[in-house]
Amino acid sequence: MYEYNQFDHDFVRNRVREFRAQVERRLDGSLTEDEFKPLRLMNGLYLQLHAYMLRVAVPYGTLNSRQMNQLAYISEKWDKGYGHFTTRQNIQYNWPKLKDVPDILDALADVEMHAIQTSGNCVRNVTADHFAGAAADEIEDPRPTAELLRQWSMDHPEFQFLPRKFKIAITGAPNDRAVTKAHDIGLRMVRNENDEPGYEVIVGGGLGRTPMVGKVARDFLPKADLLPYVEAILQVYNLNGRRDNKFKARIKILVHETGIETLREMIEEVFETQKALHIPPSEEMVKAIEAQFQPPEFDAGPVDEEKLAAAIESDPLFKSFMETNVHEHFDPNHAIVTISLKPIGGTPGDATADQMRVMANLAEAYAYDELRVSHEQNIILPHVRRDDLPEVFERLREAGLATANVGLITDMIACPGMDYCALATARSIPVAQEISNAFEDIKAQHDIGPLKIKISGCINACGHHHVGHIGILGLDKAGVESYQITLGGDGTETATIGERAGPGFSYEEIVPAIQRIVERYVEIREGVDETFLETYRRVGAEPFKNALYPETV
Amino acid sequence: MSIIVRDDGFHKDSWEADGGLFIDLEKFGQDVASKAPDKTALDIPNDVSAHSLTGLFNNVAMIRIPFPSFADGRGFSIAKQLRQIGYEGRLRAFGHVIADQYGFARTCGFDEVEISEELAERQPQEQWLARLPKDNLSYQKKLLAEREMRNA
Ligand code: SF4
Numbered sequence: 135m136y137e138y139n140q141f142d143h144d145f146v147r148n149r150v151r152e153f154r155a156q157v158e159r160r161l162d163g164s165l166t167e168d169e170f171k172p173l174r175l176m177n178g179l180y181l182q183l184h185a186y187m188l189r190v191a192v193p194y195g196t197l198n199s200r201q202m203n204q205l206a207y208i209s210e211k212w213d214k215g216y217g218h219f220t221t222r223q224n225i226q227y228n229w230p231k232l233k234d235v236p237d238i239l240d241a242l243a244d245v246e247m248h249a250i251q252t253s254g255n256c257v258r259n260v261t262a263d264h265f266a267g268a269a270a271d272e273i274e275d276p277r278p279t280a281e282l283l284r285q286w287s288m289d290h291p292e293f294q295f296l297p298r299k300f301k302i303a304i305t306g307a308p309n310d311r312a313v314t315k316a317h318d319i320g321l322r323m324v325r326n327e328n329d330e331p332g333y334e335v336i337v338g339g340g341l342g343r344t345p346m347v348g349k350v351a352r353d354f355l356p357k358a359d360l361l362p363y364v365e366a367i368l369q370v371y372n373l374n375g376r377r378d379n380k381f382k383a384r385i386k387i388l389v390h391e392t393g394i395e396t397l398r399e400m401i402e403e404v405f406e407t408q409k410a411l412h413i414p415p416s417e418e419m420v421k422a423i424e425a426q427f428q429p430p431e432f433d434a435g436p437v438d439e440e441k442l443a444a445a446i447e448s449d450p451l452f453k454s455f456m457e458t459n460v461h462e463h464f465d466p467n468h469a470i471v472t473i474s475l476k477p478i479g480g481t482p483g484d485a486t487a488d489q490m491r492v493m494a495n496l497a498e499a500y501a502y503d504e505l506r507v508s509h510e511q512n513i514i515l516p517h518v519r520r521d522d523l524p525e526v527f528e529r530l531r532e533a534g535l536a537t538a539n540v541g542l543i544t545d546m547i548a549c550p551g552m553d554y555c556a557l558a559t560a561r562s563i564p565v566a567q568e569i570s571n572a573f574e575d576i577k578a579q580h581d582i583g584p585l586k587i588k589i590s591g592c593i594n595a596c597g598h599h600h601v602g603h604i605g606i607l608g609l610d611k612a613g614v615e616s617y618q619i620t621l622g623g624d625g626t627e628t629a630t631i632g633e634r635a636g637p638g639f640s641y642e643e644i645v646p647a648i649q650r651i652v653e654r655y656v657e658i659r660e661g662v663d664e665t666f667l668e669t670y671r672r673v674g675a676e677p678f679k680n681a682l683y684p685e686t687v
Numbered sequence: 688m689s690i691i692v693r694d695d696g697f698h699k700d701s702w703e704a705d706g707g708l709f710i711d712l713e714k715f716g717q718d719v720a721s722k723a724p725d726k727t728a729l730d731i732p733n734d735v736s737a738h739s740l741t742g743l744f745n746n747v748a749m750i751r752i753p754f755p756s757f758a759d760g761r762g763f764s765i766a767k768q769l770r771q772i773g774y775e776g777r778l779r780a781f782g783h784v785i786a787d788q789y790g791f792a793r794t795c796g797f798d799e800v801e802i803s804e805e806l807a808e809r810q811p812q813e814q815w816l817a818r819l820p821k822d823n824l825s826y827q828k829k830l831l832a833e834r835e836m837r838n839a
Contacts, residue, residue, distance in 0.1 A: 291792075373764050
């Protein structure tokens with residue numbers, strides 16, 4: 135795991151001091167509310183419906199137990215004893231007081247964390263594959279690159295006042311778990327024909343009111359050219375992105391309106407200048423960062439497979455947990471455990487302080503002190519010895535954290551919606567809770583199989599509904615909530631934007647509508663191995679539309 | 688009267704009092720021949736390409752880039768590009784720049800910032816001097832060092 139050097143420490147402390155002064159200057163009138171707003175946003179502080187919200191960066195989703203314990207402490211000392219893990223691998227506190235925020239930021243700095251650039255029109259927290267450094271299918275750990283980009287983007291003097299926010303995601307595995315095609319820049323680690331490492335660079339993806347799948351700007355960018363190239367993309371965007379309409383200001387619109395060919399030339403031209411003028415990070419510097427992400431020294435002792443098999447045999451719940459929440463690790467003695475923050479009927483992504491401590495303790499005892507936050511709002515123990523899995527499961531069960539639903543219908547993404555968000559046009563958390571209750575039976579969920587439902591409470595699409603196998607978008611139709619369904623979305627390497635199914639449903643109708651889709655799928659699938667998405671791709675939207683709108687058939 | 692902010696604090700703008708002129712880019716073609724370069728400042732809009740100015744910028748002593756709003760960051764990139772392509776004259780940011788941006792402006796290549804008296808009153812000198820570039824902790828300097836020679 136990356137450990138701060140003196141410079142990182144000084145930088146973060148200095149930033150807290152600056153913010154403390156900015157809060158004072160807002161109070162004494164030096165800064166107008168308008169001027170203060172982007173400054174507080176750059177430090178992660180939003181004004182929500184009922185209160186301020188502080189979004190804390192968890193760079194590329196990686197945490198250790200000390201940091202997780204501190205997040206628990208902060209939630210108890212300055213908030214209401216819980217936190218909300220987000221689709222950007224961050225954590226949000228929903229109830230901090232403005233006057234406490236500088237102290238919270240200091241408490242974060244104590245454990246090498248910050249809230250810098252988690253909001254505002256700047257380069258946001260860089261996200262990465264949540265199985266990074268552990269997945270069996272990984273070509274290379276993407277986190278050293280993500281860390282390099284984190285440092286490069288911190289307080290970048292040229293790019294703090296962009297037309298709009300800017301999100302970068304990176305994956306080092308062919309199975310894209312980082313949704314790289316729905317980001318302003320998506321990076322995929324690849325190798326060229328000479329086996330040299332580099333990146334495929336995708337630009338202009340994004341969801342929101344105009345969802346777009348990103349386009350390839352470069353199929354192969356040598357590793358050493360990364361910063362000058364990204365700098366070039368940002369400069370082209372800063373100068374040419376639209377500033378006349380907030381809803382057309384993301385780089386995806388620039389890509390769309392300019393055309394990828396022209397834009398590619400513009401980027402290349404600036405890149406040539408950047409490359410000639412700058413000395414990219416030295417190899418030592420890059421190596422020093424990479425060295426911090428070396429895998430832990432894995433316990434190579436033989437795994438007690440019999441113990442594991444017996445536990446699976448004797449406990450059907452553990453068996454279900456093994457099927458959905460445990461994934462293959464590159465080290466055969468170990469496994470990746472996903473802790474679901476989607477208990478039946480709960481708020482997706484919420485964890486109490488006590489639960490955070492349980493997860494921290496488990497990481498320390500069983501996972502080489504590492505944790506990850508996934509963009510699917512779950513927590514990951516990336517390296518657990520296989521014969522420790524029964525104990526880990528037991529401890530999770532005691533803490534109400536053992537729901538065996540990862541990747542299944544109740545493992546939903548839902549944005550905060552009307553319960554917290556000032557922009558919301560409908561509730562999303564209660565919809566998620568009711569769907570969860572409707573499909574509560576774990577056995578039935580396992581029978582339905584992999585299915586991603588994603589819910590947004592307004593057109594801004596923070597719940598990624600466009601890339602949900604079933605997407606739900608909550609709108610306001612003449613003062614009444616109306617939920618629009620999209621089908622067939624996909625956020626992986628085969629990224630697709632879901633198609634609108636038809637007219638919206640009221641709050642009372644939406645859960646039965648989802649049930650009809652699922653029932654139809656179970657009826658028409660070719661065997662239990664055909665997933666919802668596969669069935670959808672085979673038969674198209676028609677059968678599902680018929681199930682949704684029977685009166686029109 | 689505008690206030691000019693530099694690393695040593697606030698100054699009254701003496702450019703015009705000393706006989707200097709501000710000339711809009713679009714008028715520059717006609718007027719330039721008759722003016723002494725060292726008395727000429729060029730006003731450019733913030734959507735112009737820096738590369739289109741290479742032929743002109745050696746004939747002026749100053750270029751002034753407007754900030755219609757502090758939230759419009761185009762001026763930072765234009766300044767950066769001008770420096771990258773070899774402009775070595777005075778570079779001034781002009782308009783709604785706030786004290787918190789002073790370090791960014793300087794790092795991108797501006798020499799000074801021109802603000803209104805109202806803003807100068809609201810954000811007095813010490814708030815700007817708290818953002819001197821020499822005190823900036825810059826990751827970019829560490830990571831993407833600028834080459835010694837500027838290839839003009
Ligand atoms: S999608 Fe809309 S309602 Fe949901 S968090 Fe984003 S802005 Fe708020």
